[in-house]
Amino acid sequence: MPAPWKYPDELRERAVREARASGRPMAHVAKDLGIHKEALRGWVRQAEADKGDRPDPLTTAERTELAHLRKEIAELRRANEILKAASVFPRRSSTSPARG
The missing domain is CATH 1.20.5 (Single alpha-helices involved in coiled-coils or other helix-helix interfaces)
Structure with missing residues (x-):
């Protein structure tokens, strides 16, 4: 079975930066970037966990x-x-x- 397709890291980083900085709803940012809104939501959550802003996820x-x-x-x-x-x-x- 082939490995699942992944978005490039650069797109993730850009999307997270834009979602945080713009103040716009994630669904709008995701639509502008051509990605699924739940993917963006997950990336933002993970970035917050990595930064220490969210204690719950790993x-x-x-x-x-x-x-x-x-x-x-x-x-x-x-x-x-x-x-x-x-x-x-x-x-x-x-x-x-x-x-x-």
């Missing part, structure tokens, strides 16, 4: 760290499953006589 750095930690947890869970599966096989002792 910052971009926190989102990046969270994604990294989730990936690491998934890898550790896979490794644990492999170890559990391997532990059900009896181990041969190097001192036991060879069969055959």
Whole structure:
């Protein structure tokens, strides 16, 4: 499955600046820039979180760290499953006589 399309970072930054500075409704700014109003609303919220103006959402750095930690947890869970599966096989002792 191809990766979802993303707006260029320059457009995001410009849109957030314009939405904050203009004082106009976000829907009007979004329409002028040719983007969806909810995309602009989300970008402004994220920019406010990154700046520390909004305490509720995660910052971009926190989102990046969270994604990294989730990936690491998934890898550790896979490794644990492999170890559990391997532990059900009896181990041969190097001192036991060879069969055959």
